[in-house]
Structure formats: structure tokens, C-alpha cells
Amino acid sequence: MEELIKIIKSNHSLSQEAEDYLYSISTKKSFAKGEVLIRQGQQVQNVYFVTDGCLRSYCYDKNGKEHTLQFAIKNWWISDYIAIHSDESATLTVECLKESEVVKFNAKALEKMYTLFPEYEPFQRKISERHVVSLNKRILNQLQLTATERYTLFITQYPEIEQYTHNYHIASYLGITQESLSRIRVENAKH
Amino acid sequence: MKALQIVKYGEIKDSLAFNEVSKPAVQATDVLIEVRAAAINPIDKSIVLGNLQGLLPIPFPSTSAYDVSGIVVKKGDDVSNFEIGDLVYSRVPQEQMGTLAEYVAVTSEAVSKKPGNISFEEAAGIPLAGLTALQSLEFAGIKANDRILIHAGSGGVGSLAIQYAKAKGAYVYTTTSTGNVEWVKELGADRVIDYKTEDYKTIVKDADIVYDTLGQEYTSEAFQVVKQGGQVISVVGPLDEDTAKMFGMEDYQLPEELATLSDDKEASYKFIFMHPNGSQLAEIKTMVEDEKIKPIIDTIYPFTESIAAFTHLETGRAKGKIIIKIN
Numbered sequence: 001m002e003e004l005i006k007i008i009k010s011n012h013s014l015s016q017e018a019e020d021y022l023y024s025i026s027t028k029k030s031f032a033k034g035e036v037l038i039r040q041g042q043q044v045q046n047v048y049f050v051t052d053g054c055l056r057s058y059c060y061d062k063n064g065k066e067h068t069l070q071f072a073i074k075n076w077w078i079s080d081y082i083a084i085h086s087d088e089s090a091t092l093t094v095e096c097l098k099e100s101e102v103v104k105f106n107a108k109a110l111e112k113m114y115t116l117f118p119e120y121e122p123f124q125r126k127i128s129e130r131h132v133v134s135l136n137k138r139i140l141n142q143l144q145l146t147a148t149e150r151y152t153l154f155i156t157q158y159p160e161i162e163q164y165t166h167n168y169h170i171a172s173y174l175g176i177t178q179e180s181l182s183r184i185r186v187e188n189a190k191h
Numbered sequence: 192m193k194a195l196q197i198v199k200y201g202e203i204k205d206s207l208a209f210n211e212v213s214k215p216a217v218q219a220t221d222v223l224i225e226v227r228a229a230a231i232n233p234i235d236k237s238i239v240l241g242n243l244q245g246l247l248p249i250p251f252p253s254t255s256a257y258d259v260s261g262i263v264v265k266k267g268d269d270v271s272n273f274e275i276g277d278l279v280y281s282r283v284p285q286e287q288m289g290t291l292a293e294y295v296a297v298t299s300e301a302v303s304k305k306p307g308n309i310s311f312e313e314a315a316g317i318p319l320a321g322l323t324a325l326q327s328l329e330f331a332g333i334k335a336n337d338r339i340l341i342h343a344g345s346g347g348v349g350s351l352a353i354q355y356a357k358a359k360g361a362y363v364y365t366t367t368s369t370g371n372v373e374w375v376k377e378l379g380a381d382r383v384i385d386y387k388t389e390d391y392k393t394i395v396k397d398a399d400i401v402y403d404t405l406g407q408e409y410t411s412e413a414f415q416v417v418k419q420g421g422q423v424i425s426v427v428g429p430l431d432e433d434t435a436k437m438f439g440m441e442d443y444q445l446p447e448e449l450a451t452l453s454d455d456k457e458a459s460y461k462f463i464f465m466h467p468n469g470s471q472l473a474e475i476k477t478m479v480e481d482e483k484i485k486p487i488i489d490t491i492y493p494f495t496e497s498i499a500a501f502t503h504l505e506t507g508r509a510k511g512k513i514i515i516k517i518n
Binding site for chain 2: 036040041058060066166168171178
């Protein structure tokens with residue numbers, strides 16, 4: 001939690017009351033590898049700020065195959081925002097790919113933060129904008145780049161994630177088959 | 192719910208029928224699985240034909256089949272390792288047989304989450320064959336550089352056994368027919384023997400392990416190619432004496448021919464009777480997700496054509512698994 005406060009304070013002002021409120025609506029939690037924080041089909045009440053570890057959100061298609069939507073490492077947020085914003089049950093599952101530590105926030109209480117402490121809103125708005133930018137980039141990369149380029153970009157941007165994942169986590173994130181990913185890796189190793 | 196049931200022993204067409212039955216009761220240690228796919232195996236056919244009525248007698252009518260993948264929709268009070276909504280696969284125990292139905296209740300000990308990188312249909316084809324291969328080769332203590340002969344590399348058990356043995360670093364010989372040579376090679380076998388044009392007995396010498404998935408003369412021939420002090424593991428040959436005792440056959444003795452061959456070679460003979468095991472299915476799940484094992488599917492039939500699937504199984508010519516999509 002200290003890290004999050006530090007990040008907020010690096011660019012935004014935060015009153016002691018606002019800081020106290022953030023502490024009051026959050027809980028520090030540790031999870032083992034494989035533990036599930038949000039399960040597809042269940043109600044979603046929380047969002048998570050990652051202080052250590054690596055998590056993944058994914059969904060199942062009708063054939064039972066998993067598709068990774070997002071990875072989250074230190075200082076990233078993760079939840080099922082579709083469920084939170086549409087007040088529906090989860091379409092995603094969020095699981096830990098390694099032992100992880102997170103700060104859990106009740107999503108409704110965090111929402112209340114904006115009205116109680118308007119100075120917090122610019123920080124949250126920046127996070128949301130960054131999230132939109134990253135999703136836009138992901139869609140554009142999907143449309144414009146080859147599978148090899150997408151993989152190369154992924155391991156350049158997030159070199160640490162690969163060590164915690166199975167091939168199919170990354171393959172489904174990049175929208176390619178496991179066989180293609182293995183082939184790309186072999187090709188990359190030659191260069 | 193709809194279920195494909197065995198109504199009597201006999202020919203496939205006369206002995207299987209679709210019936211409307213009630214959903215299975217869920218005991219404290221059970222999960223109720225909404226079935227998405229089931230697989231049929233040679234044992235399912237043998238049960239219908241009545242060939243196993245001494246060993247595995249069933250009441251009539253009984254819902255058929257053991258392999259399943261699907262979604263947990265209900266769980267008993269004592270189940271802590273699964274949640275509603277989990278995607279799972281299982282080889283259900285004998286007393287819970289009946290995966291060719293819309294729902295099946297299974298003790299949670301026999302269940303594992305399914306591999307995330309494959310479909311329900313692919314996952315349904317793994318449990319029985321995968322557990323058979325794993326338990327057989329684990330019993331043999333297979334390790335890197337062991338030389339193993341796996342018969343019928345294109346079969347359900349053979350195709351998974353090849354991949355498991357390769358994952359353990361063994362050198363794998365396998366037998367198959369001409370049409371299957373190429374794809375069986377792709378499973379990783381080091382030497383694929385086309386039994387139509389080659390005599391495996393002249394190629395395989397002093398194997399550490401012979402894995403017999405064919406029975407009959409292949410069981411005794413195994414002792415010609417196994418090394419002195421090696422192991423013959425069978426899933427179709429005669430029972431060994433310890434396994435027979437497990438079934439209450441106290442006075443059973445290994446057929447004399449096999450006993451002599453085994454003594455002469457100082458090679459052990461073991462019959463593996465596969466048992467359901469959720470933890471081992473979880474091991475296989477990881478191997479599938481790590482791409483060390485991939486399931487091989489011959490045909491996927493819709494539920495309504497399950498009887499045709501059994502007829503296909505009866506031909507013994509399937510390359511990989513015969514799957515039935517339930518839902």
C-alpha cells in the first residue's frame with residue numbers, strides 16, 4: 001500500500017484524510033501460485049493493485065479453451081472491469097501465475113473516493129487513460145503486426161512475464177497458436 | 192436427463208439405448224459435472240459385449256462410459272478442491288460409470304481441472320488412456336535413456352505412452368501400420384516400426400521395458416525382445432498373480448508359458464489395472480499445458496450418434512480417440 005501512496009504522491013496531491021480513507025477500504029493480501037481471485041460466473045466486488053508477483057485474467061470460450069486478456073505485474077491493476085461496470089457476473093477469471101501480493105479494494109468504496117476526495121480523481125483518470133491507450137495499442141498491434149513482431153514486442157516490453165507462464169498463456173494473449181509460438185521462439189533463438 | 196444406457200449384454204446395436212433418467216445424486220465428496228464431452232474406450236465395448244461380466248459386473252440398465260470433461264455445476268459439502276464453474280476432466284470410478292449422459296456425479300478425488308489449452312473434446316480423450324499410460328510407465332520406473340517398446344503407437348494408450356516416455360527422456364520403439372507411420376513419428380517415437388513390412392522382433396533387442404497393449408501372442412513375444420532382467424508391462428495380457436489376488440482370485444497362477452519365459456529371462460511381468468486418480472490427471476494437465484503431451488482424436492460424434500461411435504470403436508481401426516460431444 002505504501003508503494004501505491006508513493007506513486008500517487010509522486011504526481012498528485014493527496015490529503016491525509018484521503019490517504020486514511022484509501023487505507024480504510026483496502027486490505028493487503030498474499031496469494032499462492034494458482035490461487036483464483038475472481039472466478040468466471042461469480043460476482044465481482046474488488047479490484048486489485050499488484051505489489052508483487054504476476055497475475056493473469058482470462059476467459060474460456062465455448063469449447064473450453066482459455067484466452068488470456070491481461071497479465072499484471074508489480075504496480076499494475078487487475079480485475080474484471082466488464083463485470084464491475086455492467087454489474088454482471090464475471091466473464092473473466094483472475095489467477096496468480098506465481099506467489100503474489102496485492103492490495104484489494106472494494107470497487108464501490110473506491111468509486112466513492114472520487115466524490116469524497118476529488119483530488120484523487122486525476123490520478124485514477126490517468127490510470128484509466130493509460131489502460132485505454134494500452135488496449136488500443138494491443139488492438140492495433142493485433143491488426144498491423146505479424147505474429148513474430150507481436151511476440152518480440154511482448155518479450156521486449158515485459159521480459160519478466162515469460163518465466164511465470166505456460167506457452168499457451170502467451171500464445172492466446174497474442175492470438176496465435178502454441179505451435180506458431182514455438183516456431184517463432186526457435187527462429188528467434190537462431191538470430 | 193438423456194443418457195446412453197447398456198440395457199443388456201450383447202451386440203452393440205441391440206444392447207445400447209437412449210433413455211430418460213434422473214440426474215445423479217450428489218454425495219458429500221462428489222462434484223456434479225455437466226458433461227460437455229465423453230470418450231469411449233475398448234473397455235466400454237467389452238462391457239457391452241459382456242466380455243467383462245465376471246470382473247466388472249453391471250446392473251441393467253447402466254449408463255455407459257468412464258471418460259468425461261465438463262463443468263462443475265454442484266458440489267457435495269465435503270468438497271474443498273473444486274468450485275462451481277471449474278472446467279474439469281475425469282476417468283470416473285467403476286461405481287459412478289455413466290459419462291454418456293448430460294450430467295455425471297464423480298468423487299472429487301477422481302477429478303482434475305482440465306488442461307486450459309485444449310478443448311473439452313480433446314480433454315475427454317485423455318483420462319483413461321492417459322492414466323493407463325502414466326500408471327504403467329510410472330510402475331516401470333521409466334527414466335532417461337531407457338529403451339522401451341510400445342506396441343500400437345497409434346492407439347489411445349500407445350499414442351499417450353509414447354509422449355510420456357519421450358517426456359521422461361526414454362528411447363522409444365513403437366509398432367504401427369503403414370498408414371500411421373508418419374504421424375506416429377511426429378509424436379516423438381525414435382524408431383517407428385511398420386509391422387506390415389518389418390518384423391519388430393528383428394529390430395528391437397534387449398529393451399529395458401516392453402509395453403504390451405495388444406495381448407495374445409504379443410505378450411509372450413515380449414520376452415524375446417526384453418533384456419535379461421527387464422520388465423514386461425501389459426494392459427491386455429493375462430493378470431499377474433498379485434493383481435489376481437486383488438480381485439479375490441487367491442489360487443490364480445500366471446499361465447505356465449509366461450511364467451517360464453519370465454523366469455528364463457529373469458524379467459518381471461506386471462499387469463496394470465488402471466485406477467482413477469485426480470492427482471495424476473493434474474500431472475497430465477501440466478504436461479499437456481507444457482506441450483509434452485497432446486491428445487490425438489480420430490472422430491467426434493454428436494451425442495445422438497453415440498451408437499455409431501461404438502460401432503466405429505468395434506472396428507479397432509481408430510487413430511487416436513473416439514469422442515462424443517454431449518453438450
